[in-house]
Amino acid sequence: MRRIWIGLVFAVAVVSLAAAAGERAPAPSSPLGLPPVPFPDDNPQSDEKVALGEKLFNDKRFSSTGTVSCGTCHAAEKAFTDGPLRVSEGIRKLTGTRNAPTVVNAAYFRTLFWDGRSPSLEDQALHPFLNPVEMGLEDHQPILDIVRSDSDYAQRFQAVFGKKGNAITMREVTQAIAAFERTKVAGNSAFDRYWFENDTSALTPAQQRGFELFVNQGRCVSCHRVEQTQALFTDQRFHNVGVGINAIQDGVPALAGEFLRAKATLSEVDIKVLTDKRTSELGRFAVSRGFDDLGSFKTPTLRNVAVTAPYMHDGSLKTLRDVMIHYNNGGVTQAGDRVNDFLSGGIRPLNLTEAQIDDLVAFMEALTSPEFSRLAQGGGK
Amino acid sequence: MCLFHRSRREFLKGAGALAAVSTLPVSMVELVFADPGQNFTFAYISDSHIQHIAGKNFVRNWDRGLIRAVAETNLLNPKPDFVVFGGDLAQLGTKEELDHGAEMLARLARPYRCVMGEHDYYLDLGEYWSELFGPHHYSWDHKGVHFVTLNSILTYDDWTHKRWPTAQQRMLEMAGLDNPNGSPFMIGDAQRAWLRKDLEAVSKNTPVVVFSHSPIQKIYKGWNFWTEDAEEVQALLKPFDSVTVVYGHVHQIQYNQIDRISFHAVMATAWPWPYPETYAQAKPHMPKLTVPMNRADPFFERDATGWQLIDLDTGRVAMSYNLYNNTNRKVAYNRETGRPEDAAYQSPDKRIPPQSHY
Numbered sequence: 001m002r003r004i005w006i007g008l009v010f011a012v013a014v015v016s017l018a019a020a021a022g023e024r025a026p027a028p029s030s031p032l033g034l035p036p037v038p039f040p041d042d043n044p045q046s047d048e049k050v051a052l053g054e055k056l057f058n059d060k061r062f063s064s065t066g067t068v069s070c071g072t073c074h075a076a077e078k079a080f081t082d083g084p085l086r087v088s089e090g091i092r093k094l095t096g097t098r099n100a101p102t103v104v105n106a107a108y109f110r111t112l113f114w115d116g117r118s119p120s121l122e123d124q125a126l127h128p129f130l131n132p133v134e135m136g137l138e139d140h141q142p143i144l145d146i147v148r149s150d151s152d153y154a155q156r157f158q159a160v161f162g163k164k165g166n167a168i169t170m171r172e173v174t175q176a177i178a179a180f181e182r183t184k185v186a187g188n189s190a191f192d193r194y195w196f197e198n199d200t201s202a203l204t205p206a207q208q209r210g211f212e213l214f215v216n217q218g219r220c221v222s223c224h225r226v227e228q229t230q231a232l233f234t235d236q237r238f239h240n241v242g243v244g245i246n247a248i249q250d251g252v253p254a255l256a257g258e259f260l261r262a263k264a265t266l267s268e269v270d271i272k273v274l275t276d277k278r279t280s281e282l283g284r285f286a287v288s289r290g291f292d293d294l295g296s297f298k299t300p301t302l303r304n305v306a307v308t309a310p311y312m313h314d315g316s317l318k319t320l321r322d323v324m325i326h327y328n329n330g331g332v333t334q335a336g337d338r339v340n341d342f343l344s345g346g347i348r349p350l351n352l353t354e355a356q357i358d359d360l361v362a363f364m365e366a367l368t369s370p371e372f373s374r375l376a377q378g379g380g381k
Numbered sequence: 382m383c384l385f386h387r388s389r390r391e392f393l394k395g396a397g398a399l400a401a402v403s404t405l406p407v408s409m410v411e412l413v414f415a416d417p418g419q420n421f422t423f424a425y426i427s428d429s430h431i432q433h434i435a436g437k438n439f440v441r442n443w444d445r446g447l448i449r450a451v452a453e454t455n456l457l458n459p460k461p462d463f464v465v466f467g468g469d470l471a472q473l474g475t476k477e478e479l480d481h482g483a484e485m486l487a488r489l490a491r492p493y494r495c496v497m498g499e500h501d502y503y504l505d506l507g508e509y510w511s512e513l514f515g516p517h518h519y520s521w522d523h524k525g526v527h528f529v530t531l532n533s534i535l536t537y538d539d540w541t542h543k544r545w546p547t548a549q550q551r552m553l554e555m556a557g558l559d560n561p562n563g564s565p566f567m568i569g570d571a572q573r574a575w576l577r578k579d580l581e582a583v584s585k586n587t588p589v590v591v592f593s594h595s596p597i598q599k600i601y602k603g604w605n606f607w608t609e610d611a612e613e614v615q616a617l618l619k620p621f622d623s624v625t626v627v628y629g630h631v632h633q634i635q636y637n638q639i640d641r642i643s644f645h646a647v648m649a650t651a652w653p654w655p656y657p658e659t660y661a662q663a664k665p666h667m668p669k670l671t672v673p674m675n676r677a678d679p680f681f682e683r684d685a686t687g688w689q690l691i692d693l694d695t696g697r698v699a700m701s702y703n704l705y706n707n708t709n710r711k712v713a714y715n716r717e718t719g720r721p722e723d724a725a726y727q728s729p730d731k732r733i734p735p736q737s738h739y
Contacts, residue, residue, distance in 0.1 A: 339445075346681075346682060
């Protein structure tokens with residue numbers, strides 16, 4: 001009975017990002033601008049589970065060198081990213097191929113990773129442990145050995161899951177990590193006050209012009225969705241926006257063919273795309289194997305985007321202004337470069353002026369939540 | 382022909398793999414063919430309507446459609462034996478448009494052949510097109526199949542040569558839909574005489590595949606989903622055991638069976654047309670057999686356009702529609718019913734709302 005009650009409370013509660021575990025002030029509803037967090041039926045929230053998840057998230061012993069935790073690349077003090085790194089650094093400074101996306105608001109994503117190869121936060125958490133350029137374990141056994149024998153973990157797993165010893169599996173480990181990640185939701189931005197509370201003073205004139213461009217001439221809202229009651233700033237879809245794949249255009253037939261012949265499992269895909277830059281640029285194709293997905297990557301949320309530079313799946317664009325220029329060019333970073341053959345239809349030259357680009361950047365600086373405003377340094381200019 | 386029969390059975394056994402064009406059909410084609418030496422595929426791209434604006438500017442959306450189709454067909458493995466471009470490469474038949482389109486087609490990794498469309502023809506009556514792509518009608522044999530390309534978008538000499546003060550106006554009049562100044566397409570006496578002679582040399586059990594721009598059947602005159610002398614052409618094709626007509630122009634999925642002749646339409650890379658029932662100025666005669674294409678999601682600019690992979694392992698066309706951002710379709714000749722049928726949706730109880738909800 002108590003468990004059900006806790007589940008109900010957490011279904012509508014949102015944990016303050018500033019609060020440490022256990023000190024959570026109950027909040028009556030979601031942050032302004034965000035819908036209720038979707039909690040899976042088989043993984044209800046509890047304070048103890050969240051606290052366990054946070055400990056697991058930051059435990060460096062779960063890497064082959066004892067130096068890397070989830071929090072290494074998703075650092076709380078960097079809005080759960082590893083900026084300004086272009087791509088993440090794992091064990092022994094090995095680098096992958098993709099920019100660490102923020103954990104903040106990942107609770108709302110229907111798929112995880114830039115190519116959506118994982119269906120849930122629970123599943124996602126399994127993979128970086130084993131990736132040779134991330135945490136580098138051969139298998140999950142070292143994690144299980146620690147959580148089963150470490151007395152603090154043993155006590156916590158018993159309290160949260162009622163399990164001990166060999167009954168503790170990666171299912172419980174990843175459920176706790178996911179529960180922690182689901183507390184990292186952040187809205188309440190200046191834009192949210194402007195759009196959802198009709199507070200016209202919340203945005204500067206430049207930001208208001210930027211929003212007008214965002215939904216009209218800039219065409220941003222087509223994928224970075226804003227609705228009447230909430231704004232996740234993502235359509236949860238995959239698009240080829242001309243990043244990454246532009247560099248491998250002539251190699252696509254060979255790369256795609258090799259990839260398909262290899263008939264890789266999703267776990268093998270995980271390793272292949274993070275260790276081979278050229279294969280990485282096939283994007284969602286590596287998961288779906290469909291023509292529509294060649295060079296496509298997931299639309300990220302734009303919440304707190306001003307504090308999560310650099311940008312795009314490969315971290316190749318340093319500032320929000322660079323991103324605007326890329327889109328203004330119709331999907332090429334350098335004007336005049338060859339547009340890739342598989343570019344998504346919605347990406348086209350926008351004919352934005354320099355002043356309009358400034359306004360769009362100003363607008364995106366209005367998407368920062370109060371929790372992260374200290375990280376904003378006059379933004380992405 | 383027994384080779385074809387045997388491989389056809391193999392083909393049907395592998396029906397689970399039929400929907401696989403959206404992936405590179407590596408497995409599909411290899412699984413299907415009993416004798417890779419005789420069976421083959423080809424790709425079909427059509428109706429790109431490359432449109433010149435001014436200077437070096439062309440309508441970007443139409444450019445992207447053709448570029449993407451070419452790039453995707455280049456990913457096919459095993460490679461198709463050849464590619465056919467089904468007509469209306471240009472919008473208003475200008476040198477700029479044809480040159481620009483030819484430049485994109487030149488990126489095809491396989492040899493290609495072209496069909497004349499009315500948008501290619503009515504400015505200079507196909508003169509510059511011929512310089513780029515060769516004769517307006519022709520035939521050839523490939524691995525036991527006789528292929529014929531017709532120029533089906535001709536019309537009455539009087540309309541073509543005497544009605545219009547300028548070539549530009551002639552082009553624009555023919556480009557219009559529901560245009561009272563328009564004129565029905567036809568193959569014409571001279572070309573029919575050529576066809577009769579060409580087919581005389583072909584044995585009746587040789588599979589014949591005809592490429593035309595317009596449907597060689599009468600579906601809807603207002604949009605020239607129509608060929609005025611369709612019956613005469615059909616009469617020339619009828620004596621053959623296995624005949625298939627593949628046509629463009631309609632920018633939508635259509636298929637039909639008339640006597641021994643199977644008909645298959647192909648998608649455009651530029652834009653989709655609605656089905657003529659939705660705009661009934663006159664009664665359309667859509668083939669009842671056709672299960673319509675899905676209504677497009679307007680978010681995806683390429684939705685309801687596409688290209689085709691055709692395999693001829695039975696001597697009949699089995700057409701895989703590669704539909705961007707939509708569910709791929711496969712329409713293949715069913716030997717038992719003697720007509721082309723959709724692999725998934727043919728039965729009325731298998732239809733889905735997007736096929737009728739316009």
